[in-house]
Amino acid sequence: MGISPLNCGWGICVFLSLCLISFTPPCDGGNILVYPVDGSHWINMKVLIEELHARGHNITVIRASTSLYIKEKSPLYKSITIELDKKVEPFFIQYLQKHIKAQVEGASAFTFFKITLGFVSAFSQLHLLMCDYLAQTLDDPTMVKSLRDSQFDLVLTDPAIAPGVILAKYLELPLVFNVRWITGGEGHFAIAPSPLSYIPVPRSGLTDKMNFIERVRNVFFYSIALLQQRLIGPHYDAICEKYIEGGCDIISLLQEADIWLFRSDFVFDFPRPTMPNIVYIGGFQCKPAQPLPVELEDFVQGAGEHGVIIMTLGTLVYDLPKEVSDAIASVFAKMPQKVIWRYKGKRPSTLGNNTLLVDWMPQKDLLGHPLTKVFVAHGGTNGVQEAIYYGVPVLGIPLFFDQYDNLLRLQQRGAGKILHLSEISQCFEQSLMEVLHQDSYRQNMQRLSDLHRDQPVAPMDQAVFWVEYVMRHKGAAHLRTEAYKMPWYSYYCLDVVLLLLAAVTLLLLSTVTMFRFLCYRCLRKPKAKQH
Amino acid sequence: MGISPLNCGWGICVFLSLCLISFTPPCDGGNILVYPVDGSHWINMKVLIEELHARGHNITVIRASTSLYIKEKSPLYKSITIELDKKVEPFFIQYLQKHIKAQVEGASAFTFFKITLGFVSAFSQLHLLMCDYLAQTLDDPTMVKSLRDSQFDLVLTDPAIAPGVILAKYLELPLVFNVRWITGGEGHFAIAPSPLSYIPVPRSGLTDKMNFIERVRNVFFYSIALLQQRLIGPHYDAICEKYIEGGCDIISLLQEADIWLFRSDFVFDFPRPTMPNIVYIGGFQCKPAQPLPVELEDFVQGAGEHGVIIMTLGTLVYDLPKEVSDAIASVFAKMPQKVIWRYKGKRPSTLGNNTLLVDWMPQKDLLGHPLTKVFVAHGGTNGVQEAIYYGVPVLGIPLFFDQYDNLLRLQQRGAGKILHLSEISQCFEQSLMEVLHQDSYRQNMQRLSDLHRDQPVAPMDQAVFWVEYVMRHKGAAHLRTEAYKMPWYSYYCLDVVLLLLAAVTLLLLSTVTMFRFLCYRCLRKPKAKQH
Structure with missing residues (x-):
């Protein structure tokens, strides 16, 4: 049968959204x-x-x-x-x-x-x-x-x-x-x-x-x-x-x-x-992507079929150690893709012409752009969820908090790869190439995107x-x-368990006592007879 | 603020249903x-x-x-x-x-x-x-x-x-x-x-x-x-x-x-x-009520402001013991309401003119009729959920299976009352009057109805x-x-608990052994000196 998620599920979702929006004002x-x-x-x-x-x-x-x-x-x-x-x-x-x-x-x-x-x-x-x-x-x-x-x-x-x-x-x-x-x-x-x-x-x-x-x-x-x-x-x-x-x-x-x-x-x-x-x-927070500002769109289109890589490490990280930012920039410089990198630190000395450093970028609109190939990100919840929504595979560099956990969820489903900060100088290029060129990353991320968008509301x-x-x-x-x-012991029924244990213990003790008493009586009588 | 559930929630629900219906054919x-x-x-x-x-x-x-x-x-x-x-x-x-x-x-x-x-x-x-x-x-x-x-x-x-x-x-x-x-x-x-x-x-x-x-x-x-x-x-x-x-x-x-x-x-x-x-x-299974067949509508309208009581004990109960059906019929006969009773058993001798015995009735349409005042029911899941949907208070006579449980949920919320089969002859009239005339039953059931109908889809x-x-x-x-x-002992982490208990026991035993050894050494040396 030929039900397509895009024909139907996502359609319903958008449609219902419109319905809700148009219906709530009363x-x-x-x-x-x-x-x-x-x-x-x-x-x-x-x-x-x-x-x-x-x-x-x-x-x-x-x-x-x-x-x-x-x-x-x-x-x-x-x-x-x-x-x-x-x-x-x-x-x-x-x-x-x-x-x-x-x-x-x-x-x-x-x-x-x-x-x-x-x-x-x-x-x-x-x-x-x-x-x-x-x-x-x-x-x-x-x-x-x-x-x-x-x-x-x-x-x-x-x-x-x-x-x-x-x-x-x-x-x-x-x-x-x-x-x-x-x-x-x-x-x-x-x-x-x-x-x-x-x-x-x-x-x-x-x-x-x-x-x-x-x-x-x-x-x-x-x-x-x-x-x-x-x-x-x-x-x-x-x-x-x-x-x-x-x-x-x-x-x-x-x-x-x-x-x-x-x-x-x-x-x-x-x-x-x-x-x-x-x-x-x-x-x-995700919505269909809006058109990019003209200059940014021109830059993106300049990439042609190679497409674009976008990178951000979140709002809280202003700067990276020089050796890290230089290593990243030099890998980017070798790529045929265009790169848009949100970075407020000192301009890396190895920065290539294909890489645009920006203070801020329209992240969602870039993720939703058809030319975007990979998202290099720290793994904040918002970024990961946006990557899922737009179906862009992630090369994750987790820094702190829940970022590793978030990226692990993508990696587990084959939709992203985790690279630790300490591995950047050795492995950044290889990892980036892998996420860029191994089709499974994009396919798996697209599957997650289809599932995410297919909700009744x-x-x-x-x-x-x-x-x-x-x-x-x-x-x-x-x-x-x-x-x-409830107190915790009631919630876990520990009081009931204790009662049952006490009852079982009492039953066992009574049985043993009864048994010993009977044995004692049985063994004693013959002795009395012997006397 | 003046958001009314009927203005908004129920409206959304109906509207979204229509949207889904109109959207799914593709x-x-x-x-x-x-x-x-x-x-x-x-x-x-x-x-x-x-x-x-x-x-x-x-x-x-x-x-x-x-x-x-x-x-x-x-x-x-x-x-x-x-x-x-x-x-x-x-x-x-x-x-x-x-x-x-x-x-x-x-x-x-x-x-x-x-x-x-x-x-x-x-x-x-x-x-x-x-x-x-x-x-x-x-x-x-x-x-x-x-x-x-x-x-x-x-x-x-x-x-x-x-x-x-x-x-x-x-x-x-x-x-x-x-x-x-x-x-x-x-x-x-x-x-x-x-x-x-x-x-x-x-x-x-x-x-x-x-x-x-x-x-x-x-x-x-x-x-x-x-x-x-x-x-x-x-x-x-x-x-x-x-x-x-x-x-x-x-x-x-x-x-x-x-x-x-x-x-x-x-x-x-x-x-x-x-x-x-x-x-x-x-x-x-619930839908807005459809108009009743003309004859039934005429019968219902004949009740005037007193309204209608409907009764059914489900598809599986064909018959009731004579004393029970007579007791029920005689109570109904005294009421100013009209009664529609789905009953396949022998016609009770005490049946009043206001009571219509039927083999089958359009239950949902009757429950959704504005003149219906009380639903006398056995408490099957479908009937109870329909009573909630249409907001009709229930006098419940549970017979078997989950019926008592279902009715208990209504009684707990003040939207119904439970009457056991053995209490019919003594209490049926009093209970029916209570559910008919005590406003709280209808109000509570209406509240449940509002909540039930207020769903995003x-x-x-x-x-x-x-x-x-x-x-x-x-x-x-x-x-x-x-x-x-997972095997059950892994699901409950019993293996982990056992490991931790073993570790604690080992630690305690080592500590005690160490302590005893030290005590032994400390107590022994002075003795040696004394020699």
């Missing part, structure tokens, strides 16, 4: 309070805000006075500014630079451990700082009155840094997450059963197919994640204790959220148990639908399990 | 092999077949020569008939009549136990019979050749009775379930993690809120379900062993299915962990989308976890 605008996380997380939240704004909802964003990303004035939202005296970004950048240097130098495990420990401690301080500022907000009667008077319909937040979760509880408002990470781990681990036998813990570098040793490692990494949760959780719990009537803890509050708009899906991630209130919106429409759903029904409590209300 | 027709379960399960399968046929797919149904429900000739499908020499229905009816009699007589627990045991044994025989007929099919080279030559795109089956599952594996075809039950229990228990602390085992009569004693009961009921699985599983495993290369077992085959179209949702059922390849299609469109998805992509392996490939 809904009155809702009133949404957004408590975002700064930095790259804001990019995701902003995409959703743009869509919600376009569909007639009123958005209010709480931002820090020192934020570099979240502007005070925007046509999309009103803002509430909380005065901060510290910037968050520098400490991140400092850590990232140290990490990159250690990777290039092939530093010892101990060096990485020290850097990671420093980061975890700094990250914990960041959470503490954000909790302090929430407390400052809640201690301000004018601010609290203003928030209450605004009669918001819901709080939309990214719980990676979680004051928004507590604020929603404080204001007694329904709660929607735009989420991938939570304080101390990956979001699923807080809400859905996660058997460690086939669900790799983030940053473990494992897949869903684990042998015995790998499962031992996975359990070890899970313990580390729990420790991290133990480190960060108390900052939030203290605020809950102080401001929420009856007290509570941050894990329960996370589990109480009405809807989890999860920035992932099962084309990108390994399949796993999920929950009725988790909605997968992976790739929700486009991810962004899902996201908007469920935000509006929570507004219409004032929450979605019926999609939330009873699990989060 | 897909070429697929070639679907259906292996249905007879009886009431066929009703569900037929609804889906009608829709798939309407969307241009070719359907082939495998049926038994003795089937009462699945006709050989149909404009919807071609049929393949397997010659059977036994009818399945009589043994069901016999059990059901015994069960009803025992309920009315308020029989002892032992009587119920005996009836249930007889039923389980007969049910096991039924599975064995079906396995034999599959073997007969697979031993017929002409039949096998014909099945292979037909080049089906997938097998669609209801795994409540599971030969279709084995046939799909034998023919190496993708597999889609239209499912609620599997051999030996509820579908979810075979594929999704199901913590017994808040997921009630079917027929336990428990909800998702359980105290300690109830959790003990739940674990007990789960053990019974496992025993039942142990009883039935081997019939299938023997067939797998004989016909599937490399052998396998039925539980693994169930877990290998590509998509589970699950006849439930979380408006009807308690929320619980789910899986990426489970698609909830609860209420997929209508359940039937979801069902068709995912059937076509499996055809487009030749399966949906990427939505299936690795869980089913």
Whole structure:
């Protein structure tokens, strides 16, 4: 039979998106309070805000006075500014630079451990700082009155840094997450059963197919994640204790959220148990590519049939060590392709004429360009999902965070290849040639793209639908399990197991006692007779 | 804010359904092999077949020569008939009549136990019979050749009775379930993690809120379900062993299915962990009500503002004991409402003029009629889901199977009331008055109806989308976890736990040995000196 995914699935998806867009305006605008996380997380939240704004909802964003990303004035939202005296970004950048240097130098495990420990401690301080500022907000009667008077319909937040979760509880408002990470781990681990036998813990570098040793490692990494949760959780719990009537803890509050708009899906991630209130919106930022600016289009067309390679290592990496950038540039210089490289560092001395260095590039439109052959990327979630959407194979150079995990998912499906920073000088050329010329990479990526695009409703429409759903029904409590209300020993039925064990033990003991008593009687009587 | 569910959510749902219907014809027709379960399960399968046929797919149904429900000739499908020499229905009816009699007589627990045991044994025989007929099919080279030559795109089956599952594996075809039950229990228990602390085992009569004693009961009921699985599983495993290369077992085959179209949702059922390849299609048979036949409409209109009560106890119950039917009829006779009662038994002597006895009624159209006030029903899944869809409160008289569980879900949400068969003579009137006149029942049912209708895609469109998805992509392996490939001790990481316990024990033993050795040395030397 001849059903083609492009004829039908993708068609339905686009068509339904158009239907939803054309149908939603009759809904009155809702009133949404957004408590975002700064930095790259804001990019995701902003995409959703743009869509919600376009569909007639009123958005209010709480931002820090020192934020570099979240502007005070925007046509999309009103803002509430909380005065901060510290910037968050520098400490991140400092850590990232140290990490990159250690990777290039092939530093010892101990060096990485020290850097990671420093980061975890700094990250914990960041959470503490954000909790302090929430407390400052809640201690301000004018601010609290203003928030209450605004009669918001819901709080939309990214719980990676979680004051928004507590604020929603404080204001007694329904709660929607735009989420991938939570304080101390990956979001699923807080809400859905996660058997460690086939669900790799983030940053473990494992897949869903684990042998015995790998499962031992996975359990070890899970313990580390729990420790991290133990480190960060108390900052939030203290605020809950102080401001929420009856007290509570941050894990329960996370589990109480009405809807989890999860920035992932099962084309990108390994399949796993999920929950009725988790909605997968992976790739929700992707749209059909727009035409490139004329100069860029001319440059791309100059490549002819050889096509274009594009490279970026994300928003947070401004610079690379000279030996690395020179090695990359010299490989690019040899290629017949044109190269567009987003790089803010010093111009490499080996840069070829075919390579265009840019401060910023229209990444999605370039990925969607028919001449683009390979995406050299660090493996940030957004970039990987965009590569899937547009079907461009990836040569991944993971730097930190979840980037290795993300790229591993592509490599596992034959749609990408991972190259470590320390291998650049030896293997960059060979790896690039492999991803460029081995057809399987493009075919596998195209398969992922077909699967990703073949959904009954486009991810962004899902996201908007469920935000509006929570507004219409004032929450979605019926999609939330009873699990989060139970103590852990009840959840795992340990009390029942103990009871059954006790019953079995009692039965065994009674049997043994009875048996011994009978034996004693049987053996004793003959003796009495003998007397 | 003023978003109304009826303005928006339901509108979107209807609109998207129309869009899907109008958009799908460009897909070429697929070639679907259906292996249905007879009886009431066929009703569900037929609804889906009608829709798939309407969307241009070719359907082939495998049926038994003795089937009462699945006709050989149909404009919807071609049929393949397997010659059977036994009818399945009589043994069901016999059990059901015994069960009803025992309920009315308020029989002892032992009587119920005996009836249930007889039923389980007969049910096991039924599975064995079906396995034999599959073997007969697979031993017929002409039949096998014909099945292979037909080049089906997938097998669609209801795994409540599971030969279709084995046939799909034998023919190496993708597999889609239209499912609620599997051999030996509820579908979810075979594929999704199901913590017994808040997921009630079917027929336990428990909800998702359980105290300690109830959790003990739940674990007990789960053990019974496992025993039942142990009883039935081997019939299938023997067939797998004989016909599937490399052998396998039925539980693994169930877990290998590509998509589970699950006849439930979380408006009807308690929320619980789910899986990426489970698609909830609860209420997929519901459509906006059609006008009633003129005579019936006249009868209904005759009720005026008092409205109508409708009653049915399902397709399997032909008759009720005289005292029960008389008691019901006499209560109906006193009411100002009109009553439409689907009843094939002897005409009750107490029947009032306001009560119309019918052999069959257009149940969905009556439930969707604005004058319908209460639905007196046995609590079959279809009826309950239709009551939710049309927002009609239910007075439930559960008879057997999952009917009590279904009605419990309504009662728990204040949208229905359960009345046992043994309580009819004392409490029927009072209960009926309560559900008729207490506003909360209607309001709560309306809330469930609003939630059920507010979905991004209508359940039937979801069902068709995912059937076509499996055809487009030749399966949906990427939505299936690795869980089913693991031995149980690996799945639960018991081997890892054992290793860790061994390591801890070894460490403790070494420490104790070391400590004893040191103590020995420390205590010994002074003695030596004393010498």
